Amino acid sequence: MSNAPEREEEKQNDTDNKTRVPSLVEAQDEVARLLSKKKQATPAGEHPTVKSPASLKRVIPLAEADALQEALYAKRQRVYPREVHGLLANWRAAMVAVTLGIYYFLPWLNWGPGRQAFLIDLPGRKFHLFAWTFWPQDLFYLSAVLIISALSLFLFTAIAGRLWCGYTCPQTVWTEMFLWIERKIDGDRNKQMKLAASPWTRQKIQKRIAKHSVWIVLALWTGFTFVGYVTPIRQLAGNVASLSLGPWETFWIFFYGLATYGNAGWLREQVCIYMCPYARFQSAMFDRDTLIISYDDRRGEPRGSRGRKDDRQAKGLGDCVDCTLCVQVCPTGIDIRDGLQYQCIACGACVDVCNSVMDKMGYPRGLVRYTTQNELELDKPRKILRPRVLVYSGMLMAIAVALVVAVLLRVPLRLDVIRDRNSLFREASQGRIENVYVLKLMNMDSEPHRYRITATGIEGLALRADDELITVKSGEVTEVPVALLAERDRITKRSTPIRFHAEAEDNPKLKVEEDARFLGPVD
Numbered sequence: 207m208s209n210a211p212e213r214e215e216e217k218q219n220d221t222d223n224k225t226r227v228p229s230l231v232e233a234q235d236e237v238a239r240l241l242s243k244k245k246q247a248t249p250a251g252e253h254p255t256v257k258s259p260a261s262l263k264r265v266i267p268l269a270e271a272d273a274l275q276e277a278l279y280a281k282r283q284r285v286y287p288r289e290v291h292g293l294l295a296n297w298r299a300a301m302v303a304v305t306l307g308i309y310y311f312l313p314w315l316n317w318g319p320g321r322q323a324f325l326i327d328l329p330g331r332k333f334h335l336f337a338w339t340f341w342p343q344d345l346f347y348l349s350a351v352l353i354i355s356a357l358s359l360f361l362f363t364a365i366a367g368r369l370w371c372g373y374t375c376p377q378t379v380w381t382e383m384f385l386w387i388e389r390k391i392d393g394d395r396n397k398q399m400k401l402a403a404s405p406w407t408r409q410k411i412q413k414r415i416a417k418h419s420v421w422i423v424l425a426l427w428t429g430f431t432f433v434g435y436v437t438p439i440r441q442l443a444g445n446v447a448s449l450s451l452g453p454w455e456t457f458w459i460f461f462y463g464l465a466t467y468g469n470a471g472w473l474r475e476q477v478c479i480y481m482c483p484y485a486r487f488q489s490a491m492f493d494r495d496t497l498i499i500s501y502d503d504r505r506g507e508p509r510g511s512r513g514r515k516d517d518r519q520a521k522g523l524g525d526c527v528d529c530t531l532c533v534q535v536c537p538t539g540i541d542i543r544d545g546l547q548y549q550c551i552a553c554g555a556c557v558d559v560c561n562s563v564m565d566k567m568g569y570p571r572g573l574v575r576y577t578t579q580n581e582l583e584l585d586k587p588r589k590i591l592r593p594r595v596l597v598y599s600g601m602l603m604a605i606a607v608a609l610v611v612a613v614l615l616r617v618p619l620r621l622d623v624i625r626d627r628n629s630l631f632r633e634a635s636q637g638r639i640e641n642v643y644v645l646k647l648m649n650m651d652s653e654p655h656r657y658r659i660t661a662t663g664i665e666g667l668a669l670r671a672d673d674e675l676i677t678v679k680s681g682e683v684t685e686v687p688v689a690l691l692a693e694r695d696r697i698t699k700r701s702t703p704i705r706f707h708a709e710a711e712d713n714p715k716l717k718v719e720e721d722a723r724f725l726g727p728v729d
Contacts, residue, residue, distance in 0.1 A: 282476065283539070286395045295558050364492075428466045429464075538551060621719070639694055647686060703724075704723065
Protein backbone atom coordinates (compact mmCIF):
# COMPACT_ATOMS: atom_id res chain seq x y z
CA MET A 207 0.00 0.00 0.00
CA SER A 208 2.86 2.35 0.71
CA ASN A 209 4.02 2.11 -2.92
CA ALA A 210 0.61 3.07 -4.35
CA PRO A 211 1.24 6.83 -4.32
CA GLU A 212 4.61 6.32 -5.98
CA ARG A 213 3.02 4.19 -8.74
CA GLU A 214 0.33 6.81 -9.24
CA GLU A 215 2.99 9.54 -9.49
CA GLU A 216 5.01 7.48 -12.01
CA LYS A 217 1.85 6.86 -14.03
CA GLN A 218 1.08 10.59 -14.03
CA ASN A 219 4.64 11.42 -15.11
CA ASP A 220 4.39 8.90 -17.99
CA THR A 221 1.12 10.48 -19.09
CA ASP A 222 2.66 13.97 -18.93
CA ASN A 223 5.67 12.86 -20.96
CA LYS A 224 3.42 11.41 -23.66
CA THR A 225 1.24 14.48 -23.95
CA ARG A 226 3.93 17.10 -23.55
CA VAL A 227 5.27 18.49 -26.82
CA PRO A 228 9.08 18.68 -26.69
CA SER A 229 10.94 21.89 -27.25
CA LEU A 230 13.05 22.41 -30.37
CA VAL A 231 16.28 21.74 -28.47
CA GLU A 232 14.94 18.51 -26.99
CA ALA A 233 13.77 17.31 -30.40
CA GLN A 234 17.12 18.10 -32.00
CA ASP A 235 18.95 16.27 -29.21
CA GLU A 236 16.73 13.25 -29.79
CA VAL A 237 17.50 13.24 -33.54
CA ALA A 238 21.24 13.56 -32.84
CA ARG A 239 21.07 10.61 -30.42
CA LEU A 240 19.25 8.44 -32.97
CA LEU A 241 21.71 9.37 -35.71
CA SER A 242 24.64 8.42 -33.50
CA LYS A 243 23.00 5.11 -32.56
CA LYS A 244 22.14 4.32 -36.19
CA LYS A 245 25.63 5.18 -37.37
CA GLN A 246 27.16 2.70 -34.92
CA ALA A 247 24.82 -0.05 -36.14
CA THR A 248 25.24 0.67 -39.88
CA PRO A 249 27.75 -1.51 -41.79
CA ALA A 250 30.73 0.20 -43.34
CA GLY A 251 30.03 1.90 -46.66
CA GLU A 252 26.30 2.41 -46.07
CA HIS A 253 24.74 5.78 -45.33
CA PRO A 254 22.81 5.85 -42.05
CA THR A 255 19.17 6.84 -42.23
CA VAL A 256 16.80 7.74 -39.47
CA LYS A 257 13.09 7.22 -39.61
CA SER A 258 10.78 9.81 -38.13
CA PRO A 259 10.90 9.44 -34.34
CA ALA A 260 7.16 9.97 -34.14
CA SER A 261 6.82 6.99 -31.85
CA LEU A 262 9.13 8.71 -29.39
CA LYS A 263 8.97 12.49 -29.78
CA ARG A 264 7.77 14.71 -32.58
CA VAL A 265 10.29 17.05 -34.22
CA ILE A 266 8.68 20.46 -34.64
CA PRO A 267 9.86 23.58 -36.51
CA LEU A 268 11.07 26.69 -34.72
CA ALA A 269 7.95 28.73 -35.49
CA GLU A 270 5.72 26.02 -34.04
CA ALA A 271 7.94 25.65 -30.98
CA ASP A 272 7.71 29.37 -30.31
CA ALA A 273 3.96 29.32 -30.78
CA LEU A 274 3.60 26.41 -28.38
CA GLN A 275 5.66 28.18 -25.76
CA GLU A 276 4.21 31.65 -26.14
CA ALA A 277 0.57 30.88 -27.06
CA LEU A 278 0.36 34.23 -28.79
CA TYR A 279 -3.13 33.65 -30.11
CA ALA A 280 -4.61 32.17 -26.97
CA LYS A 281 -7.37 34.01 -25.18
CA ARG A 282 -6.00 36.29 -22.50
CA GLN A 283 -6.25 34.98 -18.97
CA ARG A 284 -6.75 38.07 -16.81
CA VAL A 285 -4.11 38.46 -14.12
CA TYR A 286 -5.27 39.37 -10.62
CA PRO A 287 -2.08 40.21 -8.69
CA ARG A 288 -2.24 39.42 -5.00
CA GLU A 289 -1.34 42.25 -2.64
CA VAL A 290 2.05 41.76 -1.04
CA HIS A 291 3.83 43.42 1.87
CA GLY A 292 7.54 43.67 2.51
CA LEU A 293 10.65 45.77 2.08
CA LEU A 294 10.60 45.78 -1.71
CA ALA A 295 6.86 46.49 -1.78
CA ASN A 296 7.50 49.52 0.44
CA TRP A 297 10.24 50.71 -1.91
CA ARG A 298 7.92 50.25 -4.87
CA ALA A 299 5.16 52.25 -3.16
CA ALA A 300 7.65 55.00 -2.33
CA MET A 301 8.82 55.20 -5.95
CA VAL A 302 5.19 55.39 -7.12
CA ALA A 303 4.58 58.30 -4.74
CA VAL A 304 7.76 60.11 -5.78
CA THR A 305 7.35 59.71 -9.54
CA LEU A 306 3.64 60.55 -9.59
CA GLY A 307 4.24 63.46 -7.22
CA ILE A 308 6.86 64.91 -9.55
CA TYR A 309 4.68 64.39 -12.61
CA TYR A 310 1.48 65.91 -11.20
CA PHE A 311 2.94 68.84 -9.25
CA LEU A 312 6.00 69.96 -11.24
CA PRO A 313 3.92 72.01 -13.74
CA TRP A 314 2.49 74.04 -10.83
CA LEU A 315 5.95 75.12 -9.70
CA ASN A 316 6.94 78.64 -10.74
CA TRP A 317 10.46 79.97 -11.24
CA GLY A 318 10.10 83.68 -10.73
CA PRO A 319 6.89 85.68 -11.07
CA GLY A 320 4.52 84.25 -13.66
CA ARG A 321 7.05 81.87 -15.19
CA GLN A 322 6.45 78.12 -15.09
CA ALA A 323 9.58 76.26 -13.99
CA PHE A 324 9.17 73.47 -16.56
CA LEU A 325 7.38 74.44 -19.76
CA ILE A 326 7.76 73.37 -23.38
CA ASP A 327 6.41 76.50 -25.04
CA LEU A 328 5.74 75.36 -28.59
CA PRO A 329 4.05 78.59 -29.83
CA GLY A 330 6.93 80.62 -28.40
CA ARG A 331 9.51 78.10 -29.65
CA LYS A 332 11.30 77.92 -26.32
CA PHE A 333 11.79 75.53 -23.43
CA HIS A 334 11.89 76.78 -19.82
CA LEU A 335 13.87 74.58 -17.46
CA PHE A 336 14.12 76.30 -14.07
CA ALA A 337 16.74 79.05 -14.49
CA TRP A 338 17.47 78.27 -18.15
CA THR A 339 15.58 79.04 -21.33
CA PHE A 340 16.46 77.02 -24.43
CA TRP A 341 15.62 77.85 -28.04
CA PRO A 342 15.60 75.91 -31.33
CA GLN A 343 19.23 76.98 -31.79
CA ASP A 344 20.05 74.91 -28.68
CA LEU A 345 19.09 71.60 -30.31
CA PHE A 346 22.56 70.34 -29.45
CA TYR A 347 21.63 70.16 -25.77
CA LEU A 348 18.50 68.13 -26.49
CA SER A 349 20.55 65.67 -28.56
CA ALA A 350 23.04 65.31 -25.72
CA VAL A 351 20.24 64.69 -23.21
CA LEU A 352 18.74 61.95 -25.41
CA ILE A 353 22.14 60.27 -25.80
CA ILE A 354 22.71 60.45 -22.03
CA SER A 355 19.26 58.93 -21.42
CA ALA A 356 19.98 56.01 -23.76
CA LEU A 357 23.42 55.33 -22.29
CA SER A 358 22.02 55.58 -18.76
CA LEU A 359 19.43 52.95 -19.62
CA PHE A 360 22.11 50.68 -21.09
CA LEU A 361 24.37 51.12 -18.05
CA PHE A 362 21.56 50.66 -15.55
CA THR A 363 20.33 47.54 -17.33
CA ALA A 364 23.82 46.00 -17.51
CA ILE A 365 24.27 46.48 -13.76
CA ALA A 366 20.79 46.21 -12.23
CA GLY A 367 18.72 44.44 -14.88
CA ARG A 368 15.12 45.57 -15.20
CA LEU A 369 14.78 47.54 -11.96
CA TRP A 370 13.65 50.48 -14.10
CA CYS A 371 10.67 48.39 -15.25
CA GLY A 372 9.76 47.27 -11.76
CA TYR A 373 9.99 50.59 -9.94
CA THR A 374 9.92 53.69 -12.18
CA CYS A 375 8.51 52.76 -15.59
CA PRO A 376 5.34 54.83 -16.25
CA GLN A 377 3.41 51.68 -17.17
CA THR A 378 4.32 50.09 -13.83
CA VAL A 379 3.70 53.26 -11.82
CA TRP A 380 0.22 53.96 -13.19
CA THR A 381 -0.73 50.26 -13.11
CA GLU A 382 0.18 50.15 -9.42
CA MET A 383 -2.03 53.19 -8.84
CA PHE A 384 -4.95 51.64 -10.73
CA LEU A 385 -4.50 48.33 -8.86
CA TRP A 386 -4.58 50.19 -5.54
CA ILE A 387 -7.88 51.83 -6.53
CA GLU A 388 -9.23 48.46 -7.66
CA ARG A 389 -8.38 46.82 -4.33
CA LYS A 390 -10.03 49.64 -2.39
CA ILE A 391 -13.30 49.24 -4.32
CA ASP A 392 -13.46 45.56 -5.38
CA GLY A 393 -11.48 44.04 -2.52
CA ASP A 394 -8.49 41.69 -2.51
CA ARG A 395 -7.55 39.15 -5.19
CA ASN A 396 -10.06 36.48 -4.16
CA LYS A 397 -12.91 38.98 -3.98
CA GLN A 398 -12.00 40.41 -7.39
CA MET A 399 -12.00 36.95 -9.00
CA LYS A 400 -15.26 36.06 -7.31
CA LEU A 401 -16.84 39.33 -8.40
CA ALA A 402 -15.67 38.85 -12.01
CA ALA A 403 -17.18 35.36 -12.14
CA SER A 404 -20.47 36.35 -10.50
CA PRO A 405 -23.56 37.38 -12.48
CA TRP A 406 -24.42 41.04 -12.93
CA THR A 407 -26.11 42.22 -9.78
CA ARG A 408 -26.85 45.65 -8.37
CA GLN A 409 -23.78 45.49 -6.13
CA LYS A 410 -21.50 44.45 -9.00
CA ILE A 411 -22.79 47.24 -11.23
CA GLN A 412 -22.26 49.80 -8.46
CA LYS A 413 -18.69 48.64 -7.90
CA ARG A 414 -17.91 48.63 -11.60
CA ILE A 415 -19.28 52.17 -12.03
CA ALA A 416 -17.39 53.42 -8.97
CA LYS A 417 -14.08 51.84 -10.01
CA HIS A 418 -14.16 52.98 -13.62
CA SER A 419 -15.31 56.47 -12.62
CA VAL A 420 -12.29 56.89 -10.36
CA TRP A 421 -10.03 55.45 -13.07
CA ILE A 422 -11.41 57.89 -15.65
CA VAL A 423 -10.99 60.88 -13.34
CA LEU A 424 -7.36 59.91 -12.65
CA ALA A 425 -6.74 59.32 -16.36
CA LEU A 426 -8.18 62.71 -17.32
CA TRP A 427 -6.14 64.41 -14.62
CA THR A 428 -3.11 62.67 -16.12
CA GLY A 429 -4.00 63.98 -19.59
CA PHE A 430 -4.62 67.49 -18.23
CA THR A 431 -1.22 67.47 -16.50
CA PHE A 432 0.46 66.24 -19.68
CA VAL A 433 -0.94 69.19 -21.66
CA GLY A 434 0.08 71.43 -18.76
CA TYR A 435 3.72 70.80 -19.69
CA VAL A 436 3.07 72.42 -23.09
CA THR A 437 0.43 75.04 -22.26
CA PRO A 438 0.89 77.08 -19.03
CA ILE A 439 -1.07 74.97 -16.58
CA ARG A 440 -2.74 77.86 -14.75
CA GLN A 441 -3.97 79.23 -18.03
CA LEU A 442 -5.09 75.72 -19.01
CA ALA A 443 -6.99 75.31 -15.74
CA GLY A 444 -8.79 78.59 -16.39
CA ASN A 445 -9.72 77.44 -19.89
CA VAL A 446 -11.09 74.17 -18.49
CA ALA A 447 -13.12 76.02 -15.86
CA SER A 448 -14.59 78.39 -18.45
CA LEU A 449 -15.08 75.62 -21.04
CA SER A 450 -12.93 77.50 -23.54
CA LEU A 451 -10.32 74.86 -24.39
CA GLY A 452 -8.80 74.91 -27.83
CA PRO A 453 -9.27 71.91 -30.17
CA TRP A 454 -5.70 70.63 -29.82
CA GLU A 455 -5.70 70.98 -26.04
CA THR A 456 -8.98 69.07 -25.86
CA PHE A 457 -7.70 66.35 -28.18
CA TRP A 458 -4.49 65.72 -26.24
CA ILE A 459 -6.17 65.74 -22.83
CA PHE A 460 -8.62 63.06 -23.94
CA PHE A 461 -6.08 61.15 -26.02
CA TYR A 462 -3.54 60.87 -23.21
CA GLY A 463 -6.32 60.20 -20.70
CA LEU A 464 -7.63 57.38 -22.88
CA ALA A 465 -4.12 55.94 -23.25
CA THR A 466 -3.65 55.97 -19.46
CA TYR A 467 -7.06 54.42 -18.84
CA GLY A 468 -6.51 51.71 -21.44
CA ASN A 469 -2.90 50.83 -20.60
CA ALA A 470 -3.12 50.89 -16.79
CA GLY A 471 -6.71 49.76 -16.40
CA TRP A 472 -7.16 47.15 -19.14
CA LEU A 473 -3.97 46.13 -20.94
CA ARG A 474 -1.60 46.16 -17.95
CA GLU A 475 0.83 43.24 -18.29
CA GLN A 476 0.04 42.97 -22.03
CA VAL A 477 1.94 46.22 -22.57
CA CYS A 478 5.04 44.76 -20.89
CA ILE A 479 4.83 41.38 -22.61
CA TYR A 480 3.81 42.27 -26.17
CA MET A 481 4.09 46.02 -26.76
CA CYS A 482 7.20 47.22 -24.93
CA PRO A 483 10.36 46.88 -27.08
CA TYR A 484 12.62 47.03 -24.02
CA ALA A 485 11.63 43.51 -23.01
CA ARG A 486 12.72 42.25 -26.43
CA PHE A 487 16.19 43.73 -26.68
CA GLN A 488 17.16 43.51 -23.00
CA SER A 489 18.98 40.23 -23.66
CA ALA A 490 21.53 42.18 -25.70
CA MET A 491 22.45 44.14 -22.56
CA PHE A 492 22.33 41.24 -20.08
CA ASP A 493 25.26 39.05 -19.13
CA ARG A 494 25.87 36.49 -16.40
CA ASP A 495 26.70 39.22 -13.87
CA THR A 496 23.54 41.28 -14.46
CA LEU A 497 21.22 41.52 -11.47
CA ILE A 498 18.10 39.39 -11.95
CA ILE A 499 15.39 37.83 -9.82
CA SER A 500 15.84 34.08 -9.74
CA TYR A 501 14.65 30.97 -7.94
CA ASP A 502 17.32 28.81 -6.30
CA ASP A 503 16.29 25.41 -7.62
CA ARG A 504 19.23 23.65 -5.96
CA ARG A 505 17.79 24.66 -2.61
CA GLY A 506 14.08 24.58 -3.47
CA GLU A 507 13.76 21.31 -5.37
CA PRO A 508 12.10 18.92 -5.11
CA ARG A 509 9.21 21.14 -4.12
CA GLY A 510 6.17 19.95 -2.22
CA SER A 511 3.69 20.88 0.47
CA ARG A 512 4.34 20.03 4.11
CA GLY A 513 3.47 21.16 7.61
CA ARG A 514 5.56 23.62 9.55
CA LYS A 515 6.81 20.94 11.93
CA ASP A 516 7.52 18.35 9.23
CA ASP A 517 11.13 17.33 8.57
CA ARG A 518 11.66 18.24 4.91
CA GLN A 519 14.89 16.24 4.71
CA ALA A 520 13.16 13.10 5.91
CA LYS A 521 10.53 13.60 3.20
CA GLY A 522 13.17 14.30 0.59
CA LEU A 523 11.85 17.79 -0.10
CA GLY A 524 13.52 21.11 -0.76
CA ASP A 525 12.63 24.47 0.77
CA CYS A 526 9.89 25.29 -1.78
CA VAL A 527 6.50 24.44 -0.29
CA ASP A 528 4.82 24.84 -3.71
CA CYS A 529 2.33 27.39 -2.35
CA THR A 530 2.26 29.25 -5.74
CA LEU A 531 2.15 32.60 -3.95
CA CYS A 532 5.04 33.77 -6.12
CA VAL A 533 2.76 33.29 -9.13
CA GLN A 534 -0.23 34.94 -7.48
CA VAL A 535 1.64 38.17 -6.66
CA CYS A 536 3.36 38.49 -10.05
CA PRO A 537 1.89 41.42 -12.05
CA THR A 538 2.67 39.64 -15.35
CA GLY A 539 1.41 36.24 -14.17
CA ILE A 540 4.61 34.22 -14.67
CA ASP A 541 6.16 31.52 -12.48
CA ILE A 542 9.63 32.66 -11.46
CA ARG A 543 10.51 29.03 -10.74
CA ASP A 544 10.57 28.36 -14.50
CA GLY A 545 13.78 30.39 -14.81
CA LEU A 546 14.71 33.75 -16.32
CA GLN A 547 11.90 35.05 -18.55
CA TYR A 548 11.59 38.24 -20.56
CA GLN A 549 8.14 38.85 -19.02
CA CYS A 550 9.73 39.40 -15.58
CA ILE A 551 9.88 43.13 -14.76
CA ALA A 552 12.02 42.63 -11.61
CA CYS A 553 9.46 44.25 -9.31
CA GLY A 554 10.45 41.98 -6.41
CA ALA A 555 6.88 41.00 -5.41
CA CYS A 556 7.79 37.30 -5.54
CA VAL A 557 10.85 37.99 -3.37
CA ASP A 558 8.75 39.60 -0.63
CA VAL A 559 6.06 36.93 -0.57
CA CYS A 560 8.57 34.05 -0.67
CA ASN A 561 10.53 35.58 2.20
CA SER A 562 7.33 35.82 4.24
CA VAL A 563 6.65 32.10 3.60
CA MET A 564 10.22 31.19 4.55
CA ASP A 565 9.83 33.14 7.79
CA LYS A 566 6.65 31.24 8.65
CA MET A 567 8.30 27.89 7.89
CA GLY A 568 11.46 28.77 9.79
CA TYR A 569 13.65 28.47 6.68
CA PRO A 570 16.37 30.91 5.61
CA ARG A 571 15.29 33.75 3.37
CA GLY A 572 16.43 34.09 -0.23
CA LEU A 573 14.87 31.11 -1.99
CA VAL A 574 13.72 33.71 -4.52
CA ARG A 575 16.06 36.69 -4.53
CA TYR A 576 17.95 39.30 -6.49
CA THR A 577 21.11 37.57 -7.71
CA THR A 578 23.18 36.88 -10.83
CA GLN A 579 23.51 33.78 -12.95
CA ASN A 580 27.16 33.35 -11.98
CA GLU A 581 26.36 33.73 -8.30
CA LEU A 582 23.40 31.37 -8.45
CA GLU A 583 24.84 28.61 -10.65
CA LEU A 584 28.60 28.82 -10.09
CA ASP A 585 28.77 30.43 -6.62
CA LYS A 586 30.92 33.20 -8.07
CA PRO A 587 30.83 36.60 -6.37
CA ARG A 588 29.10 39.34 -8.30
CA LYS A 589 31.39 41.37 -10.53
CA ILE A 590 30.19 44.93 -11.15
CA LEU A 591 33.19 46.38 -13.01
CA ARG A 592 33.01 44.61 -16.35
CA PRO A 593 34.09 45.73 -19.85
CA ARG A 594 30.61 46.77 -20.98
CA VAL A 595 29.99 48.61 -17.71
CA LEU A 596 33.28 50.48 -18.02
CA VAL A 597 32.55 51.39 -21.66
CA TYR A 598 29.05 52.63 -20.86
CA SER A 599 30.31 54.54 -17.81
CA GLY A 600 33.16 56.18 -19.71
CA MET A 601 30.93 57.32 -22.57
CA LEU A 602 28.24 58.50 -20.19
CA MET A 603 30.68 60.44 -18.03
CA ALA A 604 32.33 62.13 -21.01
CA ILE A 605 29.05 63.27 -22.58
CA ALA A 606 27.56 64.33 -19.23
CA VAL A 607 30.62 66.42 -18.34
CA ALA A 608 30.62 68.01 -21.80
CA LEU A 609 26.93 68.85 -21.48
CA VAL A 610 27.31 70.36 -17.99
CA VAL A 611 30.28 72.47 -19.07
CA ALA A 612 28.46 73.62 -22.20
CA VAL A 613 25.37 74.64 -20.21
CA LEU A 614 27.41 76.46 -17.57
CA LEU A 615 29.41 78.35 -20.21
CA ARG A 616 26.35 79.02 -22.36
CA VAL A 617 25.67 82.69 -23.07
CA PRO A 618 22.00 83.39 -23.89
CA LEU A 619 22.96 85.82 -26.64
CA ARG A 620 23.72 85.27 -30.30
CA LEU A 621 25.24 87.63 -32.85
CA ASP A 622 25.28 87.08 -36.61
CA VAL A 623 27.10 89.41 -39.05
CA ILE A 624 25.94 89.80 -42.66
CA ARG A 625 27.88 91.97 -45.08
CA ASP A 626 26.15 94.35 -47.48
CA ARG A 627 26.55 92.54 -50.80
CA ASN A 628 25.65 95.56 -52.92
CA SER A 629 29.12 97.06 -52.54
CA LEU A 630 32.39 95.71 -51.20
CA PHE A 631 33.42 99.10 -49.81
CA ARG A 632 33.07 102.79 -50.60
CA GLU A 633 34.95 106.00 -49.93
CA ALA A 634 33.37 108.29 -47.36
CA SER A 635 34.17 111.86 -46.43
CA GLN A 636 37.67 112.82 -45.39
CA GLY A 637 39.08 109.93 -47.43
CA ARG A 638 37.90 107.21 -45.05
CA ILE A 639 36.82 103.73 -46.21
CA GLU A 640 33.35 102.51 -45.23
CA ASN A 641 31.96 98.95 -44.97
CA VAL A 642 28.26 98.32 -44.30
CA TYR A 643 26.91 95.31 -42.31
CA VAL A 644 23.64 94.05 -40.91
CA LEU A 645 23.92 92.62 -37.38
CA LYS A 646 21.33 90.14 -36.08
CA LEU A 647 21.05 90.16 -32.29
CA MET A 648 19.10 87.30 -30.69
CA ASN A 649 18.26 87.55 -27.01
CA MET A 650 17.89 83.96 -25.71
CA ASP A 651 17.48 85.09 -22.10
CA SER A 652 14.15 85.16 -20.28
CA GLU A 653 14.44 88.94 -19.74
CA PRO A 654 14.80 91.89 -22.19
CA HIS A 655 18.20 93.59 -22.39
CA ARG A 656 19.85 96.66 -23.94
CA TYR A 657 23.08 95.93 -25.78
CA ARG A 658 26.04 98.10 -26.74
CA ILE A 659 27.85 97.19 -29.97
CA THR A 660 31.52 97.93 -30.68
CA ALA A 661 34.13 96.78 -33.23
CA THR A 662 37.90 96.21 -33.05
CA GLY A 663 40.66 95.03 -35.37
CA ILE A 664 41.84 98.23 -37.08
CA GLU A 665 43.36 101.17 -35.28
CA GLY A 666 40.91 104.08 -35.12
CA LEU A 667 37.99 101.92 -36.41
CA ALA A 668 34.69 103.79 -35.89
CA LEU A 669 31.18 102.31 -35.71
CA ARG A 670 28.12 104.23 -36.84
CA ALA A 671 24.57 103.09 -36.00
CA ASP A 672 21.15 104.64 -35.55
CA ASP A 673 21.11 103.97 -31.80
CA GLU A 674 23.92 103.67 -29.30
CA LEU A 675 22.02 101.03 -27.26
CA ILE A 676 19.94 98.31 -28.93
CA THR A 677 16.92 96.97 -27.00
CA VAL A 678 16.03 93.33 -27.69
CA LYS A 679 13.10 91.60 -25.99
CA SER A 680 13.26 88.04 -24.72
CA GLY A 681 13.26 85.54 -27.56
CA GLU A 682 13.33 88.15 -30.28
CA VAL A 683 15.81 88.78 -33.11
CA THR A 684 16.64 92.41 -33.95
CA GLU A 685 18.40 93.49 -37.14
CA VAL A 686 20.80 96.41 -36.69
CA PRO A 687 22.37 98.10 -39.78
CA VAL A 688 25.82 99.49 -38.94
CA ALA A 689 28.68 101.06 -40.85
CA LEU A 690 32.39 100.78 -40.03
CA LEU A 691 34.80 103.55 -41.06
CA ALA A 692 38.61 103.31 -41.11
CA GLU A 693 41.37 105.69 -42.19
CA ARG A 694 42.75 104.78 -45.61
CA ASP A 695 46.34 104.74 -44.40
CA ARG A 696 45.42 102.24 -41.66
CA ILE A 697 44.36 99.63 -44.21
CA THR A 698 47.29 97.44 -45.20
CA LYS A 699 45.43 94.52 -46.81
CA ARG A 700 42.48 94.10 -49.09
CA SER A 701 40.74 91.98 -46.41
CA THR A 702 41.42 92.75 -42.76
CA PRO A 703 40.00 90.56 -39.95
CA ILE A 704 37.88 92.49 -37.46
CA ARG A 705 35.62 91.55 -34.56
CA PHE A 706 32.20 92.80 -33.44
CA HIS A 707 31.34 92.89 -29.72
CA ALA A 708 27.86 92.97 -28.16
CA GLU A 709 27.47 93.44 -24.42
CA ALA A 710 24.39 93.88 -22.24
CA GLU A 711 24.34 97.16 -20.39
CA ASP A 712 22.72 95.70 -17.25
CA ASN A 713 24.73 92.47 -17.16
CA PRO A 714 28.41 92.51 -18.23
CA LYS A 715 28.41 88.67 -18.29
CA LEU A 716 26.03 88.73 -21.25
CA LYS A 717 28.48 89.42 -24.02
CA VAL A 718 29.36 87.78 -27.29
CA GLU A 719 31.88 88.27 -30.11
CA GLU A 720 31.69 87.53 -33.82
CA ASP A 721 34.45 87.70 -36.47
CA ALA A 722 34.06 89.50 -39.79
CA ARG A 723 36.14 91.02 -42.61
CA PHE A 724 36.80 94.67 -43.52
CA LEU A 725 37.49 95.22 -47.22
CA GLY A 726 39.37 98.17 -48.69
CA PRO A 727 41.81 99.34 -51.36
CA VAL A 728 45.56 98.95 -51.05
CA ASP A 729 47.87 101.59 -52.62
